Structures are given as C-alpha cells and as structure tokens.
Amino acid sequence: MSLTTGADYLERLKDGRKVWLGGATVADVTSHEGLKPAAREIAALYDLQHESPTRELLTAEHRGEHCSRAYLAPGSAAELVARREGFEVWARASLGMLGRSPDYMATCLTAFAANQTFFSAGENKGFAENLARYHEDARRRDLCLSHTFAGPRTDKSKTVSGQGGSVATALRIVGETDSGPIVRGMRSLATLAPLADELLVFGAGRPLAAGEEDYSISFAVPLDTPGLQLLCREPFTRNGRVDHPLASRFDEMDCVAIFEDLVVPWERVFVYRDLELDRNFKVATHFNEHVGQQVLARRAVKIQLALATASAVVESTGLAKADEPRRRLGEIVTGLDVTEACLRAAEADAFTTDWGMCVPATKPVLAGLRVSKDVYASAVETLRDLSASGLFMTPTSADLEGPLADVISQYYRGATMDGKERTRVYRLAWDLVGEAFGSRQLLFEKYFLGDPARSYAAAWDQCDKNQLGNILADALGGRE
Numbered sequence: 001m002s003l004t005t006g007a008d009y010l011e012r013l014k015d016g017r018k019v020w021l022g023g024a025t026v027a028d029v030t031s032h033e034g035l036k037p038a039a040r041e042i043a044a045l046y047d048l049q050h051e052s053p054t055r056e057l058l059t060a061e062h063r064g065e066h067c068s069r070a071y072l073a074p075g076s077a078a079e080l081v082a083r084r085e086g087f088e089v090w091a092r093a094s095l096g097m098l099g100r101s102p103d104y105m106a107t108c109l110t111a112f113a114a115n116q117t118f119f120s121a122g123e124n125k126g127f128a129e130n131l132a133r134y135h136e137d138a139r140r141r142d143l144c145l146s147h148t149f150a151g152p153r154t155d156k157s158k159t160v161s162g163q164g165g166s167v168a169t170a171l172r173i174v175g176e177t178d179s180g181p182i183v184r185g186m187r188s189l190a191t192l193a194p195l196a197d198e199l200l201v202f203g204a205g206r207p208l209a210a211g212e213e214d215y216s217i218s219f220a221v222p223l224d225t226p227g228l229q230l231l232c233r234e235p236f237t238r239n240g241r242v243d244h245p246l247a248s249r250f251d252e253m254d255c256v257a258i259f260e261d262l263v264v265p266w267e268r269v270f271v272y273r274d275l276e277l278d279r280n281f282k283v284a285t286h287f288n289e290h291v292g293q294q295v296l297a298r299r300a301v302k303i304q305l306a307l308a309t310a311s312a313v314v315e316s317t318g319l320a321k322a323d324e325p326r327r328r329l330g331e332i333v334t335g336l337d338v339t340e341a342c343l344r345a346a347e348a349d350a351f352t353t354d355w356g357m358c359v360p361a362t363k364p365v366l367a368g369l370r371v372s373k374d375v376y377a378s379a380v381e382t383l384r385d386l387s388a389s390g391l392f393m394t395p396t397s398a399d400l401e402g403p404l405a406d407v408i409s410q411y412y413r414g415a416t417m418d419g420k421e422r423t424r425v426y427r428l429a430w431d432l433v434g435e436a437f438g439s440r441q442l443l444f445e446k447y448f449l450g451d452p453a454r455s456y457a458a459a460w461d462q463c464d465k466n467q468l469g470n471i472l473a474d475a476l477g478g479r480e
C-alpha cells in the first residue's frame with residue numbers, strides 16, 4: 001500500500017469499465033480524445049505527492065505510512081490548516097478547474113467514516129463498520145473516487161419513488177442475495193466517474209418518506225462492476241494548448257450512472273433501508289463544512305485566474321488606468337477577499353466534534369460557498385464585458401504559425417503586447433467565457449453542491465429572528 005503515482009492511477013483505469021460516449025463504448029478511457037486530457041492532469045496531481053516540496057504539503061505520515069492529507073481526519077486546527085495547504089497545491093496545479101480533483105471525495109469520505117456514532121444507529125452498526133473499513137482501504141490505496149448523490153430529474157413535482165411512473169427511474173433495492181443487495185435504476189450525475197477508481201453512491205438525492213425504504217441504500221463499487229454503465233455527456237475538450245489553454249486540459253467528464261441489477265457486496269453497503277440516516281447524513285457528518293474548505297481553497301484560485309485574465313485584457317487594450325475597468329477589477333478583488341476571509345474565519349473558529357474531528361466553522365463556510373460562486377460568475381461576466389469582440393476576433397495557432405504570422409503580429413498587437421501574446425490572452429478568455437467548457441464551469445460552480453435557491457432560503461430560515469425582532473423594536477420604539 002502506498003501513495004498513488006500518476007502512472008499507477010492511469011493503469012488502474014484500464015479495467016474494462018463500461019463507459020458510453022457518442023453512441024459507442026470506450027475501450028480505454030486513458031486514450032480517448034475526450035477523456036485523456038483530464039486523466040493526464042489528475043495523474044500529474046498524483047505525481048506532486050512524490051516530489052518535494054509539494055509532497056510535504058500534500059501528504060502526512062499516519063500509522064507508519066505516508067498518505068494523502070485529504071484522507072486524514074484533522075484532529076486540531078493546525079491539521080485543518082495543513083489540509084487546506086494541500087488543497088491549495090492541487091488547486092493551483094489545476095488552475096481551480098478540476099472541481100473533482102481526488103482530494104474532494106477523499107475529504108468527503110473521511111468526514112462520513114469519522115462519525116461512526118451516527119452511522120451505527122439502530123440496525124446499521126455493521127454497515128457503519130463497513131464504512132470505516134472502506135475508508136481505511138481507500139486511504140491506504142489512495143483511491144480516486146467519484147460520487148453520485150443526485151437522483152433522476154424525471155418529474156420534480158413527484159417523490160423519489162414517483163420518478164418515472166410505472167417504470168421507476170430512481171436507484172432502488174430490487175432484491176437480495178447472499179453476496180449482497182441487488183440495485184436497479186439511475187443517478188443523474190457523477191462527475192469524473194469514467195476517470196475514477198470507484199463510485200460512491202450516497203443518499204437518495206431528496207428526503208425519503210415512510211414506505212420508500214427500498215430507495216435507501218448507500219454503497220461504493222469499483223467502476224468495472226458488472227451491471228454499472230456510465231453515459232457521458234458530449235466532451236467539451238478542444239484541441240491545442242494555444243487555441244484552448246483550459247479546454248484542452250481540464251474537461252472532467254460528467255455522466256449519468258445506470259445500474260442494471262448490480263449486486264453490491266454486503267461489505268460495501270454503508271446505509272441500508274434507513275430513512276433517518278439517509279436524510280441526515282450530510283448535516284451529521286459536517287459534509288458541507290469539510291468539502292467546503294476544499295471548495296473555497298480551489299475556488300479562490302479559479303477566481304484569481306479569471307481576475308488575472310481580465311487584468312491582462314485590460315492591459316492589452318491600454319485601459320489599465322481607466323476608472324471603469326479598475327472598478328470592475330476591484331469588485332473581483334473584493335469578492336476574492338471575502339472568499340478568502342470566509343475560509344480563514346472558518347479555520348480560526350473551527351470546532352471539535354464528540355468524535356474528535358476538527359471541523360471548519362459552519363457559518364463562514366456556508367456564507368463563503370454562497371458568495372464565492374457568485375463572485376466567480378461575476379468575474380466571468382466582467383471578463384466578457386472587458387473583452388467584448390476581442391473574445392472571438394482572435395486568430396488560431398494555425399494562423400499564428402502560417403504565412404500571415406508577421407501580419408498578425410503587427411495588426412493584432414495591443415497597447416502593451418505583441419499580436420501573438422495578445423492572441424493567447426484572448427484565447428484563454430474565450431475558454432472561460434465563450435466555450436462550452438467555460439459554460440459548464442459556470443454551471444458547475446452554481447449547482448454542484450445543490451440548488452442555490454434552497455441554500456439561500458436555508459440561510460434565511462437559520463437567521464436569528466429574535467435578534468432582528470429586537471432591532472426592529474428598538475427602531476420603532478426609539479426616543480422621540
């Protein structure tokens with residue numbers, strides 16, 4: 001057992017998994033044009049665990065073995081900060097563009113497995129032990145996990161069991177064997193699944209009602225498990241590092257997971273027919289606080305990238321000293337500062353649970369998550385406004401290297417850069433703003449942790465109304 005290298009990781013993906021893309025199955029996900037670039041980027045992240053000085057930031061010794069810090073439950077504020085420093089290494093190496101770098105799910109699984117008291121409730125004790133064992137195994141093998149929490153979007157006005165009418169679509173238990181339960185149905189989103197070692201299926205996507213026990217099952221399976229198929233969306237990978245500096249590298253694939261009479265080995269079942277556990281697992285394990293720390297660290301890098309690109313655009317047009325562009329850039333800086341302040345406050349006010357895990361403070365993490373997704377969206381909007389037609393009126397690398405190279409260098413030059421450099425800046429801007437890749441990044445930041453409308457509504461529900469009432473009374477009853 002040891003830390004994964006990039007080569008180990010790529011080798012493990014060649015396991016005969018059933019991945020559909022463009023109407024055909026993919027024989028080898030590491031060599032498919034649409035999947036290969038992200039696989040290579042993740043392999044490069046793993047390699048950073050073996051090189052100094054990043055090795056020291058990304059890994060730590062645990063029970064005599066070196067392992068990823070993301071697979072270790074922080075027991076103190078110092079360990080929490082050390083974990084974030086590791087998050088930052090991978091975020092910078094992937095420019096914040098890989099939302100599902102393996103530290104995300106390692107952090108999530110670690111949070112789940114640590115709260116044994118919660119998962120051991122009622123009849124679930126043996127399954128809770130499965131979860132602890134699975135976490136230990138994933139940590140020791142340094143696995144790259146994908147997850148699917150989201151159920152089908154067949155009819156959102158109906159319950160989970162009502163999805164699909166006479167032919168149910170939601171994932172459910174349809175039988176039991178000595179080796180394990182049989183499941184059938186679908187999950188609507190599993191990012192990175194074609195490029196992960198295993199798929200973690202948790203919760204039912206929405207609260208289950210009494211009578212819906214068949215829909216309550218959480219488990220993990222390797223991606224080559226018989227009965228599991230992945231249906232990929234259209235790839236957003238584009239060719240060429242100059243033409244598409246981001247889309248040529250970071251398209252982490254999203255897909256639907258279809259389960260057709262898949263037998264889940266009993267030792268890989270973590271929750272079984274338990275509506276309470278199903279409903280409360282995120283709050284009970286402080287899922288949002290833990291993964292939120294990783295998200296904020298990564299998102300800060302992503303916002304910096306949008307800011308750096310917008311700044312280069314403004315420089316190129318000679319408007320770096322003009323009021324309006326400086327105001328727009330200053331707004332992004334402010335949002336970035338708020339994002340980083342939330343992250344620091346969450347670490348400074350961290351608390352320790354009954355089960356000995358140090359957790360980032362809830363309020364600053366949640367506020368930071370809500371605000372920073374909007375900061376990223378407005379940074380991209382600012383980039384679009386500042387770039388305008390320059391976004392698409394750019395030559396390609398073929399033009400830059402063709403017979404018109406000198407003409408391009410002259411006519412496309414900007415106030416502070418030659419035509420070639422300026423073209424490269426605007427191609428980067430286009431990947432963030434105009435490409436399908438950039439649109440998906442925006443959607444990802446907005447939705448990957450659930451519906452933001454409900455998140456804001458929850459913030460209002462949890463707001464201290466008594467305090468507001470007192471302030472209002474003071475205002476209304478103030479001195480004449």
Ligand SMILES: Cc1cc2nc3c(=O)[nH]c(=O)nc-3n(C[C@H](O)[C@H](O)[C@H](O)COP(=O)(O)OP(=O)(O)OC[C@H]3O[C@@H](n4cnc5c(N)ncnc54)[C@H](O)[C@@H]3O)c2cc1C
Pocket residue numbers: 147148149150153156189190191192254440443444447448449450451453454
């Ligand atoms: C790029 C991307 C990657 C993702 N990766 C993963 C992943 O790896 N694993 C995973 O589990 N999930 C993933 N998510 C899915 C994420 O969990 C869902 O997008 C999220 O839960 C929101 O669900 P939805 O997309 O169906 O939108 P909805 O929640 O349906 O929201 C769409 C709109 O409908 C409105 N709406 C929905 N229901 C109601 C209602 N009852 N009443 C009133 N209005 C309503 C919402 O407010 C919103 O405006 C990913 C999402 C994206 C975009």
